[in-house]
Amino acid sequence: MQDSEIVGMASLLWEDIPMIDSFWLLPENIGKGYGKQAFDLLIKEAQKLNWPSLTIVSDIYAEGFYKAMGAKRVGEVPSEVQDKMLPKMLIDLG
Numbered sequence: 628m629q630d631s632e633i634v635g636m637a638s639l640l641w642e643d644i645p646m647i648d649s650f651w652l653l654p655e656n657i658g659k660g661y662g663k664q665a666f667d668l669l670i671k672e673a674q675k676l677n678w679p680s681l682t683i684v685s686d687i688y689a690e691g692f693y694k695a696m697g698a699k700r701v702g703e704v705p706s707e708v709q710d711k712m713l714p715k716m717l718i719d720l721g
Contacts, residue, residue, distance in 0.1 A: 684716075687714065
């Protein structure tokens with residue numbers, strides 16, 4: 628058995644719409660491929676649930692990552708914490 632450690636966390640939620648509820652990596656783990664692995668797992672899980680798409684409210688600095696994963700910017704939403712707008716993105720699972 629290999630040593631294991633927590634490198635981040637991610638979750639899905641379908642309240643009004645199917646979405647990535649949270650997606651975080653510890654800073655020292657960014658750029659090591661863990662984000663892509665976690666994102667791929669989220670996509671597979673959403674597909675198993677027959678979700679048609681996933682909405683993502685992205686941090687401004689994570690928008691490039693989501694674009695690289697195939698998400699498209701579809702608008703903006705106000706941040707609940709800071710006085711700024713956040714990218715609203717969509718990835719089609721069909």
